[in-house]
Amino acid sequence: MRFVSYSLNNRLIVAPETLVENPDLKPVPFGELPEIKPQPLKSLFEYSEKLQQILYGKMLLLDELPFLLENIQKHFENGFVMYNPGVKKTKYGWQCNRCGNENNHLFASFSCFRCKSESCVYCRNCIMMGRVSVCTPLLSWTGPEVEHKLNHKLTWQGELSAGQQIASDRFVEQVGKCGELLVWAVCGAGKTEVLFHGIEKALKMGFRVCIATPRTDVVLELVPRLKKAFPDTSIASYYGGSEERGAPAQLVISTTHQLYRFKQAFNLLIVDEVDAFPYSYDKTLQHAASTAAHPDALHLYLSATPSRKMKKEVIQNRLPCVKIPIRFHGFPLPGPKLIWSGEWKKRLERGKLPPAFLRWIKSQAVCGRRAMIFVPSVSSIEKITELIRRHVEVIVDFVHAEDPLRKDKVERFRQEEIQLLVTTTILERGVTVPFLDVVIFGADHEVFSESALVQMAGRAGRSKDDHNGHVLFFHYGKSLSMLSAIKHIREMNKEAGF
Amino acid sequence: MSYCLYCHQSYSETWSWAALFGLNAEPLLCQSCTSSLELIMGDICRICGRPFSLFPEQYRHGDSCYDCIRWEEDEEWAGVLQQNRSLYVYNDFLKEVIANIKYRGDAELMKAFYPIIHKTCKPMIRDSILIPVPLSDERHYERGFNQAELLARGINRNLNFSLKRNIHEEKQSKKNRKDRVKNKSNPFDIINSEEIIDKRITLIDDIYTTGSTLRYAAKVLLDAGAKQVSSITLGR
Numbered sequence: 059m060r061f062v063s064y065s066l067n068n069r070l071i072v073a074p075e076t077l078v079e080n081p082d083l084k085p086v087p088f089g090e091l092p093e094i095k096p097q098p099l100k101s102l103f104e105y106s107e108k109l110q111q112i113l114y115g116k117m118l119l120l121d122e123l124p125f126l127l128e129n130i131q132k133h134f135e136n137g138f139v140m141y142n143p144g145v146k147k148t149k150y151g152w153q154c155n156r157c158g159n160e161n162n163h164l165f166a167s168f169s170c171f172r173c174k175s176e177s178c179v180y181c182r183n184c185i186m187m188g189r190v191s192v193c194t195p196l197l198s199w200t201g202p203e204v205e206h207k208l209n210h211k212l213t214w215q216g217e218l219s220a221g222q223q224i225a226s227d228r229f230v231e232q233v234g235k236c237g238e239l240l241v242w243a244v245c246g247a248g249k250t251e252v253l254f255h256g257i258e259k260a261l262k263m264g265f266r267v268c269i270a271t272p273r274t275d276v277v278l279e280l281v282p283r284l285k286k287a288f289p290d291t292s293i294a295s296y297y298g299g300s301e302e303r304g305a306p307a308q309l310v311i312s313t314t315h316q317l318y319r320f321k322q323a324f325n326l327l328i329v330d331e332v333d334a335f336p337y338s339y340d341k342t343l344q345h346a347a348s349t350a351a352h353p354d355a356l357h358l359y360l361s362a363t364p365s366r367k368m369k370k371e372v373i374q375n376r377l378p379c380v381k382i383p384i385r386f387h388g389f390p391l392p393g394p395k396l397i398w399s400g401e402w403k404k405r406l407e408r409g410k411l412p413p414a415f416l417r418w419i420k421s422q423a424v425c426g427r428r429a430m431i432f433v434p435s436v437s438s439i440e441k442i443t444e445l446i447r448r449h450v451e452v453i454v455d456f457v458h459a460e461d462p463l464r465k466d467k468v469e470r471f472r473q474e475e476i477q478l479l480v481t482t483t484i485l486e487r488g489v490t491v492p493f494l495d496v497v498i499f500g501a502d503h504e505v506f507s508e509s510a511l512v513q514m515a516g517r518a519g520r521s522k523d524d525h526n527g528h529v530l531f532f533h534y535g536k537s538l539s540m541l542s543a544i545k546h547i548r549e550m551n552k553e554a555g556f
Numbered sequence: 557m558s559y560c561l562y563c564h565q566s567y568s569e570t571w572s573w574a575a576l577f578g579l580n581a582e583p584l585l586c587q588s589c590t591s592s593l594e595l596i597m598g599d600i601c602r603i604c605g606r607p608f609s610l611f612p613e614q615y616r617h618g619d620s621c622y623d624c625i626r627w628e629e630d631e632e633w634a635g636v637l638q639q640n641r642s643l644y645v646y647n648d649f650l651k652e653v654i655a656n657i658k659y660r661g662d663a664e665l666m667k668a669f670y671p672i673i674h675k676t677c678k679p680m681i682r683d684s685i686l687i688p689v690p691l692s693d694e695r696h697y698e699r700g701f702n703q704a705e706l707l708a709r710g711i712n713r714n715l716n717f718s719l720k721r722n723i724h725e726e727k728q729s730k731k732n733r734k735d736r737v738k739n740k741s742n743p744f745d746i747i748n749s750e751e752i753i754d755k756r757i758t759l760i761d762d763i764y765t766t767g768s769t770l771r772y773a774a775k776v777l778l779d780a781g782a783k784q785v786s787s788i789t790l791g792r
Binding site for chain 2: 163164166167168169170171172178180182185186188189191
């Protein structure tokens with residue numbers, strides 16, 4: 059959009075062109091304005107509390123604010139709101155002020171009807187949250203902070219395991235200090251319970267708390283649990299398509315993508331599954347996490363399989379870490395069993411399954427236990443399912459990331475309507491099904507990294523009554539990732555005293 | 557190596573002599589995205605360009621589809637739109653791509669269709685004037701650009717803007733066919749009729765759904781003296 063600028067009492071004032079009726083002032087695209095400074099705060103101004111609630115700690119587009127432009131301009135002139143640049147020119151190209159993107163192939167330009175410029179540059183990296191271009195101001199709140207209430211009640215009364223207790227105590231001790239803490243907890247350790255007491259302390263100090271996770275399903279699963287645990291606290295969930303985004307909340311549960319909208323908002327930021335895609339992979343998401351938190355916030359990371367970089371930082375004592383090496387139910391992690399199955403790739407091309415795998419399939423069908431069969435690629439998933447169906451009578455189905463029936467199939471698997479589920483690595487995390495065996499077909503394939511193998515193995519033996527589920531790696535030669543995964547599991551069990 | 561305009565994955569072109577000598581137009585989408593697009597081929601409805609292979613046989617009457625026959629039987633609308641031709645089947649993937657352009661505002665994505673639309677439409681538009689179906693000023697401001705105009709630029713830089721859309725109506729995508737046809741007041745208007753008198757016109761739009769938007773625009777143009785109006789859309 060276009061703005062005009064003029065001076066008033068030696069101060070530069072800017073205003074959207076539609077609000078000023080002075081033909082002498084020439085409107086220019088927002089990005090071409092001289093540098094804008096915040097106006098001095100006029101404390102007598104009656105500001106809108108609703109705007110404060112929505113905008114505090116965030117950077118939003120005008121289109122995202124349900125307020126009249128006149129009203130927002132008044133807040134700017136009185137020092138309560140600031141217009142920040144959306145996309146800025148840098149030495150090497152462009153930078154998006156919302157997501158931090160500096161990758162030139164993720165910028166494009168178009169002939170813009172709003173600013174009448176022939177080439178208005180915009181960011182394609184965070185386009186799913188509404189377009190930010192050179193002529194788009196990002197609005198932030200510069201008025202008084204939102205005061206959060208201090209009385210909160212934790213109604214969760216569950217008991218923590220010894221391992222959880224140690225991590226929880228360490229977390230509680232850190233709340234209020236700035237810095238980082240990694241909670242390295244094995245799959246099935248019960249990470250959520252570890253958070254409750256620390257969050258309670260932070261809320262009681264008037265802190266704003268965020269739990270960010272890479273996946274929407276985890277947000278949806280966490281919200282009811284936290285609402286139940288903290289009945290007096292204002293809690294909002296943020297994910298693509300959520301309805302609660304305008305609601306003021308002291309405890310925010312968000313996907314990592316939604317962190318783009320926040321600026322210096324949180325005193326405690328918890329990032330779940332730091333090693334998971336896309337968070338670990340996308341630098342702009344990490345940028346989002348660091349700018350969404352207050353400069354002296356506490357960052358808590360949760361992971362079962364920290365990245366090599368993180369582990370190195372732990373060893374060098376640069377990243378404080380607390381480990382929970384033992385599962386909630388107190389039994390060790392099931393160790394993977396390696397089964398050599400020859401050239402599985404070639405056999406598959408010929409429409410055959412390796413004999414060792416076949417023997418297992420048949421015995422599994424007879425014993426009636428459920429199993430997840432992980433395969434290396436989507437392209438082979440249907441073929442393998444079809445081949446398995448030829449040999450056993452039980453119900454076999456497959457699921458992959460783009461499967462429209464994904465939710466439904468996983469649910470049917472939970473309900474024991476499907477006995478053997480063939481899947482890709484998408485189900486490596488989050489899915490917890492009791493009485494389950496895990497099989498990795500072609501475990502030596504390069505897509506299976508150490509962390510993926512540990513996560514997949516971690517699906518087995520989740521319940522107290524079936525702590526010893528089988529984990530089988532069918533392979534054609536041990537890969538480095540396989541060996542590291544086995545070592546990882548063995549060391550965790552050793553650390554737990556087994 | 558390039559990045560796919562849609563999924564941002566890096567990919568390399570398939571090897572060929574033509575590519576080696578730079579004779580191929582550089583593909584802008586990766587192979588997997590390209591293969592999700594379905595080009596319209598085979599028998600199509602003489603009027604609206606819909607492929608016959610995609611709908612039940614009983615809706616076909618000779619060389620046109622049942623929807624077009626309904627239009628042609630109506631005295632008011634008979635012959636208003638000479639013909640429509642569309643590039644792709646409006647499948648879930650194209651729906652997603654167009655939604656990304658229109659509702660998320662990713663204008664750049666339209667460029668993915670430039671090479672093919674330029675190649676296929678050039679012969680169709682000889683000696684006719686290209687008019688992108690306009691948006692109302694409010695909608696145009698909200699979106700920041702007109703997707704029909706973006707598409708038309710891929711065919712030819714020389715566009716005509718004599719057509720104007722006045723009424724800021726409810727989004728078409730939220731209405732069904734009955735509502736669309738029933739909506740009697742014509743949202744379009746002509747600014748400069750001298751430029752179109754006795755001319756053949758090709759309207760450009762992103763999708764042909766029921767054909768009512770294009771017919772309303774065509775009617776205004778014919779009333780203002782245009783000789784004949786046809787249309788090209790990306791999806792059908």
